[in-house]
Amino acid sequence: MNKIFLRFSPILFLGLIFFSCQPDEEKPIDYPVVSDYSGEIVSDWGEIILKLSKECPGFSPPVVARAMGYIGVGLYESMVPGMPEYQSLQGQLEVFPLGTIPAIESDVPYNWDLVANATLAKLVVHVFPNASAENLDLINEIKQKWDSKYELESQDVIDRSVAFGEAVGIAMSDFSDTDSYQDAYLNNFPSSYVPPTTPGSWVPTPPAYQPALQPYWREARVWMKVNLEEVLPAPPPAYSILPTSPFYLEAMEVYETVGHLTTEEKTIADFWSDDPQTTATPGGHSLSIALEILRIENGDLGLGAVTLAKLGMAVNDAFVSCWNAKYIYNLIRPITFIHTNIDPDWEIPLNTPPFPEYPSGHSVQSGAAAKVLTDLFGEEHSFTDNMHLSRGDIDGSPRNFESFYDFADEAAISRLYGGIHFRSAIEVGVDQGIEVGANIGEIQFKR
Numbered sequence: 115m116n117k118i119f120l121r122f123s124p125i126l127f128l129g130l131i132f133f134s135c136q137p138d139e140e141k142p143i144d145y146p147v148v149s150d151y152s153g154e155i156v157s158d159w160g161e162i163i164l165k166l167s168k169e170c171p172g173f174s175p176p177v178v179a180r181a182m183g184y185i186g187v188g189l190y191e192s193m194v195p196g197m198p199e200y201q202s203l204q205g206q207l208e209v210f211p212l213g214t215i216p217a218i219e220s221d222v223p224y225n226w227d228l229v230a231n232a233t234l235a236k237l238v239v240h241v242f243p244n245a246s247a248e249n250l251d252l253i254n255e256i257k258q259k260w261d262s263k264y265e266l267e268s269q270d271v272i273d274r275s276v277a278f279g280e281a282v283g284i285a286m287s288d289f290s291d292t293d294s295y296q297d298a299y300l301n302n303f304p305s306s307y308v309p310p311t312t313p314g315s316w317v318p319t320p321p322a323y324q325p326a327l328q329p330y331w332r333e334a335r336v337w338m339k340v341n342l343e344e345v346l347p348a349p350p351p352a353y354s355i356l357p358t359s360p361f362y363l364e365a366m367e368v369y370e371t372v373g374h375l376t377t378e379e380k381t382i383a384d385f386w387s388d389d390p391q392t393t394a395t396p397g398g399h400s401l402s403i404a405l406e407i408l409r410i411e412n413g414d415l416g417l418g419a420v421t422l423a424k425l426g427m428a429v430n431d432a433f434v435s436c437w438n439a440k441y442i443y444n445l446i447r448p449i450t451f452i453h454t455n456i457d458p459d460w461e462i463p464l465n466t467p468p469f470p471e472y473p474s475g476h477s478v479q480s481g482a483a484a485k486v487l488t489d490l491f492g493e494e495h496s497f498t499d500n501m502h503l504s505r506g507d508i509d510g511s512p513r514n515f516e517s518f519y520d521f522a523d524e525a526a527i528s529r530l531y532g533g534i535h536f537r538s539a540i541e542v543g544v545d546q547g548i549e550v551g552a553n554i555g556e557i558q559f560k561r
Contacts, residue, residue, distance in 0.1 A: 481547020
């Protein structure tokens with residue numbers, strides 16, 4: 115036994131030396147991922163987006179919604195390489211082909227706050243091209259704030275992150291220009307449109323008697339074509355001046371509701387009016403709610419990017435889908451019908467916006483926003499809406515909601531209280547919006 119051991123021990127010894135000298139298996143390098151970063155940068159940029167939506171001339175509700183879509187998708191695409199569970203939307207969506215967004219370098223670290231900052235700095239300026247000098251200064255301040263936060267970061271990481279973010283911002287800006295609506299803010303009221311003159315058709319309304327706003331918006335880009343091609347509500351009640359007809363009875367409901375408004379109903383009408391140039395428009399109101407939820411939930415950068423993408427696409431598609439229906443049905447507004455057939459001196463709390471009645475734009479966009487926010491945060495997510503807290507011209511006191519559908523229903527019914535819409539436009543509009551939001555929910559964000 116001893117002789118055998120001595121004979122083989124040198125081999126065993128050499129084997130031990132051989133195996134002990136083998137290098138350790140390579141371990142994957144643990145680079146930062148997007149979820150390692152807070153959502154604070156989304157909050158900062160979200161606030162400037164709300165400000166621009168309110169203050170940039172010509173940014174009507176459809177135009178704001180368009181901007182929200184490109185910003186949300188652009189931010190998401192800049193983040194998705196650092197989100198292992200998620201995938202690009204390129205190629206998934208027919209309108210968003212592969213190769214639209216540049217590829218990232220592999221196996222090197224990125225600072226995802228710096229990527230987001232650079233992307234948004236390029237993209238926000240592009241989709242709000244008429245931002246004032248004051249707001250451009252604010253945009254630069256936000257960019258510098260986040261750049262300076264990481265000034266001690268490795269210079270290689272800084273340069274790489276900023277370069278990729280800028281490349282995505284430029285690519286998405288270029289893509290936004292291919293929908294032919296990059297200058298829509300300059301021409302909300304195209305003179306080429308001639309409205310129909312059949313009985314019951316929309317006509318300009320007091321007090322401004324403006325022409326039709328964005329009558330060709332159905333041609334704007336939708337993120338999911340199904341939201342234009344397959345989401346069309348059934349026709350409204352048939353136009354009639356007979357006092358017993360469903361249409362006339364709906365008009366009487368608007369007339370009587372406005373004539374007996376409670377203080378609460380008047381507050382609701384004002385709170386949800388969201389007029390352009392006075393507020394960030396209805397789409398901005400939904401963005402404000404989303405930003406509030408992200409702050410409450412301490413949502414990380416990844417959740418912020420997904421939220422802005424889904425909400426932006428939903429609100430964009432809601433307005434295209436709604437405007438398609440509006441200009442198919444071209445229905446008369448309550449104020450016109452009531453002045454002509456019921457009471458020529460009737461007054462309403464709000465100004466009727468300059469486009470056809472059916473369906474309600476507030477209802478469609480609120481339903482779409484409620485659906486995607488419910489999918490993200492849950493069915494019974496209560497929250498407080500602080501959108502108008504700083505306003506002095508209305509009662510902007512915070513309003514509490516038990517769910518996102520609760521807010522959508524109140525935003526929708528506010529248009530009855532304001533004398534803006536018939537009930538059918540309100541109820542059908544919410545359902546249409548939920549359908550739009552459900553279609554956005556079919557997109558495979560996760561792998």
